[in-house]
Amino acid sequence: MPKRDLLLRAIHQNPIERFPVWLMRQAGRYMKEYRELREKEKDFLSLCKNVDLSVKISLLPLELLDVDAIIIFSDILVPLEGLGLTVRFVEGEGPSVEWDGKVGSLKKYDPESNSFVYQIIQRVIGEQQEVPVIGFAGAPFTLASYMIEGGASRDFLRTKLFMWEREYDFGRLMEILTDTIYDYLSAQIEAGCHVVQIFDSWAGALSRSDYEYHVYQYTDHLIGRMKEKYDIPVIYFFRNSSSFMDFALNLRADVLSLDWSVDISEVSLKTDKVLQGNLEPAVLYAEEETLKLKTLELLRSVPRKTGYIFNLGHGLAPDMDFNKVKLLVDTVKNYNIP
Amino acid sequence: MPKRDLLLRAIHQNPIERFPVWLMRQAGRYMKEYRELREKEKDFLSLCKNVDLSVKISLLPLELLDVDAIIIFSDILVPLEGLGLTVRFVEGEGPSVEWDGKVGSLKKYDPESNSFVYQIIQRVIGEQQEVPVIGFAGAPFTLASYMIEGGASRDFLRTKLFMWEREYDFGRLMEILTDTIYDYLSAQIEAGCHVVQIFDSWAGALSRSDYEYHVYQYTDHLIGRMKEKYDIPVIYFFRNSSSFMDFALNLRADVLSLDWSVDISEVSLKTDKVLQGNLEPAVLYAEEETLKLKTLELLRSVPRKTGYIFNLGHGLAPDMDFNKVKLLVDTVKNYNIP
Secondary structure, three states: OOOOOOOHHHHHHOOOOOOOEEOOOOOOOOHHHHHHOOOOOOOOHHHHOHHHHHHHHHHHHHHHOOOOEOOOOOOHHHHHHHHEEEEEOOOOEEEEEEEOOOOHHOOOOOOHHHHHHHHHHHHHHHHHHOOEEEEEEEEEHHHHHHHHHHHHOOOOOOHHHHHHHOOHHHHHHHHHHHHHHHHHHHHHOOOOOOOOEEEOOOOOHHHHHHHHHHHHHHHHHHHHHHHHHHOOOEEEEOOHHHHHHHHHHOOOEEEEEEOOOOHHHHHHHHHOEEEEEEEEEHHHOOOOHHHHHHOOOOHHOOOOOOOEEOOOOOOOOOOOHHOOOOOHHHHHHOOOOO | OOOOHHHHHHHHOOOOOOOOOOOOOOOOOOOHHHHHOOOOOHHHHHHOHHHHHHHHHHHHHHHOOHHHHHHHHOOHHHHHHHHHHHHEEEEEEEEEEEEOOOHHOOOOOOOHHHHHHHHHHHHHHHHOOOOOOOEEEEEEHHHHHHHHHEEEEEEEHHHHHHHEEEHHHOOOOOHHHHHHHHHHHHHHOOOOOOOOEEEEEOOOHHHHHEEEEEEEEHHHHHHHHHHHHHHOOOOEEOOHHHHHHHHHHHHHOOEEEEOOOOOOHHHHHHHHOOEEEOOOOHHHOHHHHHHHHHHHHHHHOOOOOOOOOEOEEEOOOOOOOOHHHHHHHHHHHHHHHH
């Protein structure tokens, strides 16, 4: 057990002296120290596979920001290589995934293909016993969208057409991804991480009926199976939180990580689940006084004494100012729960 | 009164024989006939000011699609010139608005500066008495965002920072825009249009607390003032409908035009207001069978015999196929309300 167990106490709704804080993409390009380590590998995927460097990067936010949790440095696309796909991160262009669109051509996922990830987890736990370590994976729909689009997308048009017009194949793909993510997260848990987060970054692009009919069952099955096997907290991150709240509340996740489309005081009335996030990342571009004010406004609107984890509604961006991120973390840490 | 008053009967919740249908951006680049007329003027803004051409363009969807309403051909940025701003539409780049950021430098809006718009309305009504004519304007926040960003935006970062850090100026700007839009829509109504639609395309980018504190009062005031003076239906179009539904329900608009983030059957349970829209525009890229299926799925989910107007959750796009748009309209027109 980590010495500073604030995050775990908040998740178990035990008394806490202040709200725990960590940030999505807390180890990233906005940090000079990250950029220096990044230079040591030719591309981003090689960096993810370099255990020494990934451990150092994972530890940066604890050293530089003194956050309450470490999320391991990796990328949600990492397990797709284990399905036989070519994954590339081209500088300035974002990720690309090469897939021929045939579900039958996917290799059976072997979790050992990502052994470097489990080594990173073990090494991060070995090198610090201060704070809990968070493992993570993409949710089935979000990974499917990268496979079908071939990379990032704004409208997810190809994914939607695949889902509507190749319904049987889409279902098979979602099943394969659900099993893959289950195996991948299981191996992360067995490597010792204390919490896992599932990133459903893009399901928010769907209509409610498409989510209900084509997506919900797989996410639900994944999380249910994890919770049956492992006694470890599961965080579910989803965008467009307002639209999909009722589905998310039915998932067996312990923690719901919210974007800024919902009012946390209203969500708190509907659920006893632990909540995370909700601050609009854009406040990090504001002046210091505004940043503090908006952060305190959010903290004051949390009608709980525990069961809340501070985070943003989305990840940190490369052009953010480190000093403002530090100010944000300190503002949360200095806030007294009334 | 137009001969085919289906739209007006649906709005007044009188009996209808089928759901009325019109489409946002129904006269646009996806139509060959539009592209031919577009060629006759050097730029988009000149096209909007050319009454003859704008009348012809406005009439195209009635001629080619036989829709149940004509929305006049124009753009929401048109009245900004009346505030002394330079508005440009650069082909392939989207709109640009030049403003020095000083609220004091804005000219007092004279509705006569947009007399061509009222002429278009009068001429469209003169040339056909078949269907109702819809006038429109952008909502205060949406126009403010174009002024502050200088054009379109994905994150509305400048707008948010202006709103948070120059709160007094932002409020003054919203007041000026509210008065401007009121005068502009009043002149459209006096020119004879039967319905007006207010496009709040971008308020959905805000957090709920920002919308509540910085935006809601102006939209509410605008619509309230319109409804006090004119006995004419007001449609309020808003994106991110799920998140802002409770605010929209409180507005005095007669019709709420929804995107696809909500389930219309659920919204229908919450309100007696007339509803419009809700179909995801992406279905227009699907095969014909899928397009029909998704359209019928939506129509069947409307738990009403009147009080619904078919539309998409957003406007038509230039790369859509005219034949599919026609199929969409015909599918709606052939649907029998059970």
